Amino acid sequence: MIRMTFAEKVYDVVRKVPKGKVTTYKAIAKALNTKAYRAVGQALRCNPYAPEVPCHRVICSDGSIGGFEGKKKGKEIQKKINLLQDEGMAIINNKIDKRYFFKPPASP
Secondary structure, rough: OOOOOHHHHHHHHHOOEEEEEEEEEHHHHHHOOOHHHHHHHHHHOOOOOOOOOOOHHHHHHOOOOOEOOOEOOOOOHHHHHHHHHHOOOOOOOOOOHHHHHHHHHOOO
């Protein structure tokens, strides 16, 4: 059996987030049966598989945009907002409505 790194497990979960939906760092951690929310963010910051692994679809639990490409503000965040809007999501006051939230299935 091939063992996956934590980051590879994160990427595997994020691949399952459908277009037009978002999930949270916390939901990904829960799907992996861990509380390592920040480690999820670190793995996504270094995502070598974008756009196949759509890390732009991962946001904060309160609906705020969070980081993107290792940044928390600036043109990187605007790029994330643009990607989400291109998928049909409405962003108001830098937050995404809960109706767009997707709960990833538990990972084995």
